[in-house]
Amino acid sequence: MTPERLDVEHALPRMQALASQLWSPQSRHHPGQLAWSAAYGEPHVLDLGPAFLLDTAWAWLESRDWLEVCGTDAAAVEAVVAAALAVADDEVTASTLETEDVTVAALTRAGFVEVDAPWFTHHHLDLADLPPVVLPEGYAVRAVRPGEAEQRAAVHRAAWSPTSRVTTAAYERLMTVAPYRTETDHVVVSESGEWVASCCVWLDPATGVALVEPVGCVEEHGGRGLAAAASVSALTAARDLGATEGLVCPRGDDDHPGPARLYRRIGFVPGARTRTYRWRRDG
Ligand SMILES: CC(C)(COP(=O)(O)OP(=O)(O)OC[C@H]1O[C@@H](n2cnc3c(N)ncnc32)[C@H](O)[C@@H]1OP(=O)(O)O)[C@@H](O)C(=O)NCCC(=O)NCCS
Known part of the structure; x- marks a missing residue:
């Protein structure tokens, strides 16, 4: 299971399609949020990192030290997280919705630990x-x-x-x-x-x-x-x-x-x- 690596510009439609397909009030990603995160500034200013995609999961280095993850298939999520961490900075932060059990488990298995940080409530x-x-x-x-x-x-x-x-x-x-x-x-x-x-x-x-x-x-x-x-x-x-x-x-x-x-x-x-x-x- 080798994830495909793509610039976010090319990956975005597929990332959005999977987020939409997996959408529930318990999931973090909405196609519009992904569009905003990928395009609210000019590309050379945002310095966005690559995305790693499988059919049922993706991981996106929004920057080299910030990871976004989407998927509900445990093995696929682990594979995309591992692919992203292989090219990330030495310290990476990730944010998930507390209800995303598969993502939280994959991050924990990869060595992530929860930290205190500003948080957001989906309404x-x-x-x-x-x-x-x-x-x-x-x-x-x-x-x-x-x-x-x-x-x-x-x-x-x-x-x-x-x-x-x-x-x-x-x-x-x-x-x-x-x-x-x-x-x-x-x-x-x-x-x-x-x-x-x-x-x-x-x-x-x-x-x-x-x-x-x-x-x-x-x-x-x-x-x-x-x-x-x-x-x-x-x-x-x-x-x-x-x-x-x-x-x-x-x-x-x-x-x-x-x-x-x-x-x-x-x-x-x-x-x-x-x-x-x-x-x-x-x-
Ligand atoms: C947050 C932000 C969008 C609020 O804009 P705003 O137009 O002042 O918002 P509102 O007027 O609707 O509400 C602000 C306050 O005015 C009060 N208010 C609204 N209409 C009122 C009225 N007719 N008479 C008296 N008070 C009123 C509200 O009760 C509210 O008070 P509260 O904060 O104590 O609940 C604005 O401050 C902003 O742009 N901040 C920076 C960007 C930001 O944080 N955006 C939101 C991120 S999710």
């Missing part, structure tokens, strides 16, 4: 229960249009960080990566035309799961429900396109509790959390 929402969009006066919410990558990247950076790797060129490329679609990428615009909040939703048509990633609101317009409005609006568009379930994965630890509160206000319910493992060569 789920039956989209039949989505509330209406509520916007304060003076704002409008709408889908991004083709050709608006520059403004879209700028509103993301303004909310997250001026040094964010989400550049215009990166966003232009992201917009070509499946399952991205402008119809489910929403922005809040102020009366003066300033873009102030955003939410990108990724619909996996095979499972009907719509992932919220990422959400942002610029600080000067914060605390008015704009991030919530962008999220509900983009999720409503996803539901109109066939989505049945929403998914979002905010921080679960106490250091950054605001986003989880925001999603729970919308109606998202917490599910499984992530756990972090670390491996040292010969360690």
